[in-house]
Amino acid sequence: MEELKNIAPNLSKMKKENPFGTPKHYFDDFSARMQMQIEAEKHVANNKEFKIINLLKPALGLAASFAIIFMLVYIPIKTFIPQDQVIETTASTNFSDRQMHSILEELDETSFFALLENDDNDETFSDDDLLAYVSSNFNAYEIFEYTEE
Template identity: 85%
Template sequence: MEELKDIAPNLSKIKKENAFGTPKNYFDDFSARMQMQIEAEKHVADNKEFKIINLLKPALGLAASFAIIFMLVYIPLKTFIPQQQVIETTASADYPDSQMHSILEGLDESSFFSLLESDDNGNTFSDDDLMAYVSTNFSTYEIFEYTEE
């Protein structure tokens, strides 16, 4: 204690007692005050109106966000890359002979398979030969697209 007086004389003058405490007569009417607060909170909660717009706000915000993103991405792409131009470019690159393209376009699946199964030239194709032909002439997306139909 003597060392404290030497080091910090002002600090040693402070009394050593608990500075924290409750106000006088705090717990005398505590239950009544608590009950009044509970009733007031119930009354405030009953007064709030239930509005459906409060439930729809997050969903509407999300839908608006998707719509804006769609408009910012899809419309410029559609404007700068017209679909007809893409189709014509693909058709001219894949099928240089337009007459052959029109013949193949008119074939349905059953006719195509009957042509494959017929032995007009005596040539037979194995499954590996057909797989090699399809994989070299069609992209994975085209193969998937035709199998989904």
């Protein structure tokens, strides 16, 4: 106690009482006030009608956000990339990657080599071109899997 007086003299002068308390006569009519609040909450809950708009608000908000994102992406792409350029790039590729991949999956080794040896094409493929194509379109596991068969 003496140490407290030396360290903090103002703190040691304060009374050791609980400064918190309830107002006078608070619990006299507590049950009546509580019953009134319960009745008021029941009345509010019964008056709240089910509206379809409350059900649709999240879905409408999600649809609106997708529409905004689409417009923020689509309009700048459409304005900055000319339509002629888009048509040229789509016309220059005869096969999509999926179509080409499905065609190559159906080929066996002899058909593949027969296509490579066919002289009807003006294009010639070197071993480096073939290696570049295989390494860019297949991962190491797929190459290993095909060589084991």
